Amino acid sequence: MLKIYNTYIHIPFCERKCNYCDFTSLKGTDSQIEKYVNYLLKEIDIYSRKYDLSEKQDTIYFGGGTPSLLPIDNLKKILSKFYYDKDTEITIEVNPKTVDINKLKEYRKLGINRLSIGIQTFDDDNLKFLGRIHNSQEAIEVYNMARKSGFENISLDIMFSLPNQTLTMLQNDLEKLVNLNPNHISIYSLIWEEGTKFFRDLKSGKLKETDNDLEASMYEYIIEFLKSKGYIHYEISNFSKQGFESRHNSIYWENKNYLGVGLSAAGYLANVRYKNFFHLKDYYESLNRNILPIDEKEILTEEDIEQYRYLVGFRLLNKIIVPNKKYLEKCVSLHKEGYLIERENGYILSHKGLMLFNDFISNFIDI
Structure with missing residues (x-):
């Protein structure tokens, strides 16, 4: 029986969908969130009969959506399905508007030891433009609260190549970012995903893409600036202080097995890549029949696995x-x-x- 050491858990709920986001997310009431978690627990139970979940988890990752919308009791129920200890890297993605110091302290009590905070930018006008629900001051306050709550491993997300963003605006973002001294930084250039508000505005002519040369200059500047501040550029879009590389994300780039549960979650187990249903109705109906809610499945041959070794492996810059x-x-x-x-x-x-x-x-x- 395959032993599972790494788990991704998708929480699809958001206060409001950002203008650039094409991830599976929806606004949920308390009762809808409770229902979803119960089905999520059922999915984990089905996997526990097929695979060995009794081993200590190396990593657990709550992604979304906005996992920080989940009540503490729901997080406790989910984590109770796994064996973990202080050495397990347990990450939760956080929107600054959805946590306070009490919730952060509860996270630490549960064993969650890594935060990924979606700051995106420190420019309040750009935050509104992106459709984010927080402002820059709230982001800084949440970061400081997290440190006071005992978090020693914090990752911050920052975006670049935004419409009308100048190199100077990016430089200001980076200065504020490194002043906080996070352990890990993830950078994302804006991608015009079909189905998003930004994509519609692009097609209608309301927005324009960033010039390719400017985007390249921004990326090069980010790399040189963060390196000069002591960060290791260990993956195409990720930087960290020594020893703070994301252990969970590294399993993707190293093509290792991981369990993915939840709406639209992806996973890779025993040479099978799979993706769950996109719509809640399909997800729930499948689990009501005690069937795993898998929508797409790809069985990899040895040749496929070898190909993936290059497709994802070269993302790790020092490997x-x-x-x-x-x-x-x-x-x-x-x-x-x-x-x-x-x-x-x-x-x-x-x-x-x-x-x-x-x-x-x-x-x-x-x-």
């Missing part, structure tokens, strides 16, 4: 990828073209490969 015979010629060629740097008996991504990652990684698709 040496040793190619097998089939991919060796491709890596040698990409090294000659300047996309890869030779290290020992393998390769890591070069600056050129980093800046042109989409072009680079396309070389490993259907090779």
Whole structure:
């Protein structure tokens, strides 16, 4: 029986959907949230009969949506399904508007030891433009409350390449960001996802995409600035202080098994990649029949697994990828073209490969 050491738990509820967001999220009443959690617990129970969940979890990650909307009792019920201790990395994503110092202290009592706070920007006009429900002062206050509550591992999210954002505006965001001294930083360039308000505004001409050269300059500036402040650029979109790399996210990039539960959650178990139903009705109906709510499933061959090793592995900037015979010629060629740097008996991504990652990684698709 496959032993499970890493779990992702999707909580789909939000106070309000952001203008750029295409994730599965919806506004939920207290009774709707309670119902969802009960079904989530049922899904975990079904998995516990198929796989071994008795092992100590290495990582547990509450993502969303806005997991910090969940009442403490609901979080306690979910965590009671798993064996974990102080060495387990337990992360919860937090919207600054949805927590106070009492809730943060309760998180610590439960064993949650890592926060991922969605700040996005410290510019209040841009926060309103993005559709965020918090302001910059609230974000700073929540960060300080988290430190007072005993959190020693805090990650902050920041966005760039926003419409009408200048390099100076980004520089101001980064200065305020590093002044808080978080342990981990995730950066996201704005992606125009179909179905979002931003995408509709783009198509109607109300908004324009950031110039490619400006976006590249912003990305390069972020890298150099954060490195100069002592952060390690360990993954394409992630920076950390030494020893504070995200253990949970690293399992994705290292192509390791993980359980994904909840509405639209994805998982990877025993060479099977799967994704749950997108609509609550389908999710609930499946679990009512004691069937896992899986909508899509891909059984990976050994060749697929080998391909994924390159598709996700090169995202980790300091991890040496040793190619097998089939991919060796491709890596040698990409090294000659300047996309890869030779290290020992393998390769890591070069600056050129980093800046042109989409072009680079396309070389490993259907090779």
